[in-house]
Amino acid sequence: MELSFTLRGRPRAQELAQQIRFAILEGRLRAGTRLPSTRALAESVGCSRTLVTAVYEELVAEGYLEARRGSGTYVAAELPVASVVTEGLTSPPPKWLEPLRDPDGDSPGSDECRVDFTLARQVVEPVSRRSWARMWRAVGRQSPPRDAGPPEGDPGLREAIAEYVGRARGLRCGPDDVVVTTGGVRALDLVAQAVLRPGDPVAVEEPGYPAARRTLEDRGAVLLPVRVDDDGLHVVELGSAPLVVYVTPSHQYPLGVRMSVSRRVALLEWAARHDRLVVEDDYDSELRFDGPPLPALAGMERAGRVVYVGTFSKVLAPGLRLGYVVAPRWLRERLVRLRERSGDRVPWPVQRALAAFLGSGDFDRHVRRVRRQYAERRSALREALQPASGVARLRGMEAGLHAFLQFTPELDELHLAEVARRRGVRVSPLAPFYLGTPDRRGWLLAYGGLSTQQVWWGARVLTEVLLESVELRAKEPLGGRP
Amino acid sequence: MELSFTLRGRPRAQELAQQIRFAILEGRLRAGTRLPSTRALAESVGCSRTLVTAVYEELVAEGYLEARRGSGTYVAAELPVASVVTEGLTSPPPKWLEPLRDPDGDSPGSDECRVDFTLARQVVEPVSRRSWARMWRAVGRQSPPRDAGPPEGDPGLREAIAEYVGRARGLRCGPDDVVVTTGGVRALDLVAQAVLRPGDPVAVEEPGYPAARRTLEDRGAVLLPVRVDDDGLHVVELGSAPLVVYVTPSHQYPLGVRMSVSRRVALLEWAARHDRLVVEDDYDSELRFDGPPLPALAGMERAGRVVYVGTFSKVLAPGLRLGYVVAPRWLRERLVRLRERSGDRVPWPVQRALAAFLGSGDFDRHVRRVRRQYAERRSALREALQPASGVARLRGMEAGLHAFLQFTPELDELHLAEVARRRGVRVSPLAPFYLGTPDRRGWLLAYGGLSTQQVWWGARVLTEVLLESVELRAKEPLGGRP
Numbered sequence: 001m002e003l004s005f006t007l008r009g010r011p012r013a014q015e016l017a018q019q020i021r022f023a024i025l026e027g028r029l030r031a032g033t034r035l036p037s038t039r040a041l042a043e044s045v046g047c048s049r050t051l052v053t054a055v056y057e058e059l060v061a062e063g064y065l066e067a068r069r070g071s072g073t074y075v076a077a078e079l080p081v082a083s084v085v086t087e088g089l090t091s092p093p094p095k096w097l098e099p100l101r102d103p104d105g106d107s108p109g110s111d112e113c114r115v116d117f118t119l120a121r122q123v124v125e126p127v128s129r130r131s132w133a134r135m136w137r138a139v140g141r142q143s144p145p146r147d148a149g150p151p152e153g154d155p156g157l158r159e160a161i162a163e164y165v166g167r168a169r170g171l172r173c174g175p176d177d178v179v180v181t182t183g184g185v186r187a188l189d190l191v192a193q194a195v196l197r198p199g200d201p202v203a204v205e206e207p208g209y210p211a212a213r214r215t216l217e218d219r220g221a222v223l224l225p226v227r228v229d230d231d232g233l234h235v236v237e238l239g240s241a242p243l244v245v246y247v248t249p250s251h252q253y254p255l256g257v258r259m260s261v262s263r264r265v266a267l268l269e270w271a272a273r274h275d276r277l278v279v280e281d282d283y284d285s286e287l288r289f290d291g292p293p294l295p296a297l298a299g300m301e302r303a304g305r306v307v308y309v310g311t312f313s314k315v316l317a318p319g320l321r322l323g324y325v326v327a328p329r330w331l332r333e334r335l336v337r338l339r340e341r342s343g344d345r346v347p348w349p350v351q352r353a354l355a356a357f358l359g360s361g362d363f364d365r366h367v368r369r370v371r372r373q374y375a376e377r378r379s380a381l382r383e384a385l386q387p388a389s390g391v392a393r394l395r396g397m398e399a400g401l402h403a404f405l406q407f408t409p410e411l412d413e414l415h416l417a418e419v420a421r422r423r424g425v426r427v428s429p430l431a432p433f434y435l436g437t438p439d440r441r442g443w444l445l446a447y448g449g450l451s452t453q454q455v456w457w458g459a460r461v462l463t464e465v466l467l468e469s470v471e472l473r474a475k476e477p478l479g480g481r482p
Numbered sequence: 483m484e485l486s487f488t489l490r491g492r493p494r495a496q497e498l499a500q501q502i503r504f505a506i507l508e509g510r511l512r513a514g515t516r517l518p519s520t521r522a523l524a525e526s527v528g529c530s531r532t533l534v535t536a537v538y539e540e541l542v543a544e545g546y547l548e549a550r551r552g553s554g555t556y557v558a559a560e561l562p563v564a565s566v567v568t569e570g571l572t573s574p575p576p577k578w579l580e581p582l583r584d585p586d587g588d589s590p591g592s593d594e595c596r597v598d599f600t601l602a603r604q605v606v607e608p609v610s611r612r613s614w615a616r617m618w619r620a621v622g623r624q625s626p627p628r629d630a631g632p633p634e635g636d637p638g639l640r641e642a643i644a645e646y647v648g649r650a651r652g653l654r655c656g657p658d659d660v661v662v663t664t665g666g667v668r669a670l671d672l673v674a675q676a677v678l679r680p681g682d683p684v685a686v687e688e689p690g691y692p693a694a695r696r697t698l699e700d701r702g703a704v705l706l707p708v709r710v711d712d713d714g715l716h717v718v719e720l721g722s723a724p725l726v727v728y729v730t731p732s733h734q735y736p737l738g739v740r741m742s743v744s745r746r747v748a749l750l751e752w753a754a755r756h757d758r759l760v761v762e763d764d765y766d767s768e769l770r771f772d773g774p775p776l777p778a779l780a781g782m783e784r785a786g787r788v789v790y791v792g793t794f795s796k797v798l799a800p801g802l803r804l805g806y807v808v809a810p811r812w813l814r815e816r817l818v819r820l821r822e823r824s825g826d827r828v829p830w831p832v833q834r835a836l837a838a839f840l841g842s843g844d845f846d847r848h849v850r851r852v853r854r855q856y857a858e859r860r861s862a863l864r865e866a867l868q869p870a871s872g873v874a875r876l877r878g879m880e881a882g883l884h885a886f887l888q889f890t891p892e893l894d895e896l897h898l899a900e901v902a903r904r905r906g907v908r909v910s911p912l913a914p915f916y917l918g919t920p921d922r923r924g925w926l927l928a929y930g931g932l933s934t935q936q937v938w939w940g941a942r943v944l945t946e947v948l949l950e951s952v953e954l955r956a957k958e959p960l961g962g963r964p
Contacts, residue, residue, distance in 0.1 A: 018747075025743045025776055091786025093812035094757045096725055097677060100819055126626035133622040136831065140618030144608035145801030146931055182664050182803075185826045193700055195579060198680050211825040218675055218824075220702075243578055261504045275576045294507060304573025319627030319830030321664075330575035337582055342700075343693040344667045347832045348801030349618065449628055 005045045012047055017055045024064050024075055035065065035073045114424035115450060115458030119254065119402055123449025125370045126317040131362045138356035139349045151339030152332075153180025153324070154351040160358040161310075161324050169285060170295030171308060173326050179335045182346050183321035184283055184311035188212055188246070191279060191307055191325060192219035194334040195244060203242035205233055207433035207440075209253040212246055212281065225435040228252055232259025235266040244277045249297055251284040254433050254444050255404050256396015264297055271305040277331075278306045284400035286315045286367050289375055304328035312354060314401070315367060322346070322354050374401065377447045377455045384459030388466040392442065401448030404430070405462075407441040410473065416465055417443060425461045487527045494529055499537045506546050506557055517547065517555045596906035597932060597940030601736065601884055605931020607852045608799040613844045620838035621831045633821030634814075635662025635806070636833040642840040643792075643806050651767060652777030653790060655808050661817045664828045665803035666765055666793030670694055670728070673761060673789055673807060674701035676816040677726060685724035687715055689915035689922075691735040694728055694763065707917040710734055714741025717748040726759045731779055733766040736915050736926050737886050738878015746779055753787040759813075760788045766882040768797045768849050771857055786810035794836060796883065797849060804828070804836050856883065859929045859937045866941030870948040874924065883930030886912070887944075889923040892955065898947055899925060907943045 005019045023029040035041070038056065042049040056073050059065040066076045126132070152158065158175035165171040181187040196202070198220030204213055206225035213223055224242050227234045233247050247267070249259035259267075271278050280297045298308035308326040316322075327335060339345065357363055378397055385394060391411055395404040405427075407413060413429040420427055427443040443462075447455050487501045505511040517523070520538065524531040538555050541547040548558045608614070634640065640657035647653040663669040678684070680702030686695055688707035695705055706724050709716045715729050729749070731741035741749075753760050762779045780790035790808040798804075809817060821827070839845055860879055867876060873893055877886040889895060895911040902909055909925040925944075929937050 022743045022747075090811050091784075093810075094725075094759060094787070096757065097812075098679065100676075100816055123629045126628050129625060132626040136618040136622030140615040140622070143611060144614040144799045146608050146799070147605045148795070148800040148803070182829065183826065185824050189824075189826075194582075197580065198702065211823065214823045218820075220680065243576075261507045265500075265504075275578065277576060302573075305576070313630070317626045317628070317830075318630040319827070321630070321827055321829040328575075329572050330579075334582055338700075341693065341696045342667050342671075344665065344671075345801070345803055347664065347803040347829050348799075349835065350829045350831060353831070 005041075013051050013055055013058075016045065016047070016051070017058055020055070020059060021062075021064055029075050031075050031077050033075045035075070037072065113421060113426045115454045115461070116426045117402075117443070117445040117447065117450075117458060118426050118428045119444050119446045120428070123446075124314060124318060124401060125373055125448065127357075127362070127366050128369075131357065131366060132317075134360070134362065135353040135357050136349075139352050142352060145348045148343070148345040149348050149351075151345065152176075152336050153178065153346055154348065154355060157351045157355040157358075158324075160355050162326075164358060164363075165296070165308070165310065165326060169282065169299065169308075169310075171299040171326055177326050177329075177332060179325045179327060179332060179339075180346050180351060181323040181325060182350075183313055184281065184309060184323040185211055185215055186321075187309045187311070187323040187325045188279065188281065189215050189219065190335055190338065191309070191327075191331070192216050192221065192244075194331060194338055195277060196221055200244070201242045203238055203245040204435075205247060205252060206435060207254055207430060207438070208246075208435075209248065209281070210433060212253075213435070216246065223435060227439070228255055228257065230257055232257055232263050233267065235263055235270055238267075238270055240274050242276065244279060245271075246279045246281065247297075248281045248283065250282050250288075250294070251396065251399040253281075253283070254402070254428075254430065255440075256398070256400060256402070258294065258398065261294065264294070264300060268297065268301045268303070268306070271301075272303040276305060279309060280306055281309045283309075283311055283314060285310070287371065287374065287401060288399040289371065289378065289397075298326060304330065307331055315370070316354075316357070316363075320350060320354070322350055374448065376452050377450065378403070380452050380456040381445065381447055381459050384456050385463055388463045391470055392466050402444055402446040405443045405445055407443075409441065411441065411466070411469060413441045413443060416469055419469070420462055420465045423461050423465065425458045425465075427462065487523075495533050495537050495540075498527065498529070498533070499540055502537070502541060503544075503546055511557050513557050513559050515557045517557070519554065595903060595908045597936045597943070598908045599884075599925070599927040599929065599932070599940060600908050600910045601926050601928045602910070605928075606796060606800060606883060607855055607930065609839075609844070609848050610851075613839065613848060614799075616842070616844065617835040617839050618831075621834050624834060627830045630825070630827040631830050631833075633827065634658075634818050635660065635828055636830065636837060639833045639837040639840075640806075642837050644808075646840060646845075647778070647790070647792065647808060651764065651781065651790075651792075653781040653808055659808050659811075659814060661807045661809060661814060661821075662828050662833060663805040663807060664832075665795055666763065666791060666805040667693055667697055668803075669791045669793070669805040669807045670761065670763065671697050671701065672817055672820065673791070673809075673813070674698050674703065674726075676813060676820055677759060678703055682726070683724045685720055685727040686917075687729060687734060688917060689736055689912060689920070690728075690917075691730065691763070692915060694735075695917070698728065705917060709921070710737055710739065712739055714739055714745045715749065717745055717752055720749075720752055722756050724758065726761060727753075728761045728763065729779075730763045730765065732764050732770075732776070733878065733881040735763075735765070736884070736910075736912065737922075738880070738882060738884070740776065740880065743776065746776070746782060750779065750783045750785070750788070753783070754785040758787060761791060762788055763791045765791075765793055765796055767792070769853065769856065769883060770881040771853065771860065771879075780808060786812065789813055797852070798836075798839070798845075802832060802836070804832055856930065858934050859932065860885070862934050862938040863927065863929055863941050866938050867945055870945045873952055874948050884926055884928040887925045887927055889925075891923065893923065893948070893951060895923045895925060898951055901951070902944055902947045905943050905947065907940045909944065 005016055038049050038052040042052045056065060060067050063076055066074050068074060155175060157180055158178040161178050162173050162175045181190055196219050200221055201224050202216050202221040203224045203226045205228050226237050232249060232252055267278060282296055296308055298306040311323040313320055382394060391408045392405045395406050397403050417427050417429045427445060430442050431438050487498055520531050520534040524534045538547060542549050545558055548556050550556060637657060639662055640660040643660050644655050644657045663672055678701050682703055683706050684698050684703040685706045685708045687710050708719050714731060714734055764778055778790055780788040793805040795802055864876060873890045874887045877888050879885050899909050899911045909927060912924050913920050
């Protein structure tokens, strides 16, 4: 054997074991090689035979060596890689790591409850099994891609999206104005990455969409909350500080109001006057129940200061993760360059599946079908909550997959949500959707993924909870709670 | 008609046109409604009939109104949303926007060249059409998802990944230690988002992987380049400043060297001593040609200071975008919370397709097949470049899909790359992979997506270019270039 071991380190047994391990891992001692006898090795390195015997035994236990009876010690046929215990997996974090700020109060509902109206986990009516199978058959028939594809997304899908937003959202653009993303959140993240520096002020709706806020903050934005009323964002409160404003004009998240035309015009004028950027998140636009939506902001303006963000996750299947951006050229170039230099891409099979789906009549058929189903659920919600309408009024029912149940000021949304939870119905109180002090109270009720029966039963329970609390309050002045 | 228009603004025609547009967009004037005669409207708002006529004509031209011969003016049957010209798409960027720093010199090759060895666009040998069709058939047979799924990824896929990294990379872990991501870059981005604050020092290999550097910088990291030699990262140069170090120990990107066992041990000791985090990017580990790779760093350590990043994009199909992280618990919890609060997810169909693929024998068959193909291409590369071995030596051929052709110091990598390009062969010079001054010269040659014939022909051209340049240099002292 050409190997020689020199024991400089202490303790000597550990040093020798490590040197043999290294020699095996580095391939200097190959699998099946016979090691020197304990006596020979002890002599060559100048240590006791007992020490060598102990080292060999340890390495046999670890799987590096094999002892064959009567024939000596050999390097194991297979490296003992799988036997390394990764104790590290359960160790504590580094000391320099700062804790994450607390997540929003609106955590996903547990499975114990019988009806879950919370917004945290979007549950929707997915495409039919037949359409689904067709989408993936189309992908399976194509040749697997040899590269990651263009950074802006699959050309066929971009063409289908441009056609769709022109037809459905009044946003006339070509395939070259579209950038495909892995869902709506990633679309916003990519835009934020392209335009924000740490500390840049960004206006957000108050109340607003927590996931969007987190995404903006994680890219360094300092958030400026701007009040939302029944006409949408209160544009006059924007001031001139924010460089970017994030809005949901079709169906404000979470209140469900639609931004009025005059507010839209005011917002576009504000952006043009101050040279600011408007991010229009049009997340629920397909799901309107009272006629066509207003055209997208991005289709109304001429200054190149609106970027349009859309998603197909909500209307088709949340697990699909397919979003897109329609951006003015200057921004689009940045988005593509960011993609180019990071190597980030959208999974090609998902792009092809959606292109096939948009190209067939399946998309329009699906939207018609789910609109009918959701309309039924909305009716059940409205009817079941009707008896409580004196203290809790449904808002934002024109579109989307959730409604806002606005309370009269004397009702306590958090306490009553807890009462409802104990009776098996979960709701999202409004307060956590504010950065500052709430100016309204109530619950958000997501009904997209529930059956009509579940909606009905759950809403009846909520009605009882609300009416009982009013009765209790009426009795209180006489003698407090029973 | 119940509408009334009041003209306060100036100019009056524009004001009237806008009020009618708003009334139509907001639905107060419905499709098909007959407008008052020009005379009647002029009287009611107190303006000239000519002005009203001009406004009607403008709105007809814009598509808001329709003039029916002999019968008057009507609100158009369809909103003219698609007729809004989005001139904004071609406007200049806002003045406050800073230019993006320049992308790396290694831009994708154009189609003019006949053989493209550049690294910019990963082209690889994808899975067979049969396996591909099987993957997506498996997805199409399943029910479409009603929600986005758990933030850490599909349980079945995580189990398959844990089994795989245990078997192939000596990293013993369970499904709960794995987080699935949309490709390797997103995995690194998620880790960076979880641990870095703006300004945090991060050590990177010099030369190193530009996409990883950009991703870290975009999350606020200040990069500290640390030299790579033939044993991998020069650990003694790390110092104590960096909180995180990003390494590619299996097959250093771009040099292709493998980190030695003693360097690995030194790196783990460094991390434990200073309480630092090692990010191990194991991007090419499946593609070794000289026996099994060394076990992953993450499988050798016990301090919970190594996070392992893997990807299936390189070995299966770059368009798939499927990566993963094996993280110590403290980090894994953060990654999941970030996902939970942003709502970001990995497309479910891709996760299911890969789970089906890993579960079948298709994955191992595929890896065996492509290893054979790549080995053939490597041989062609080696053979065709052999005549130039006096001035350019191939390195990093043990693994991966590219090699490093190291030049003797007198050769100019940029000039010669340009000469080769003019003869139809593109290569990636090494210099752009450095943050500082290069200490080696040469070309990177990605051969994964080329046929053996292309590799042979392209490498022969490169050999000619190299040898001619040497001959030229030899003649220069006598009389300069001919």
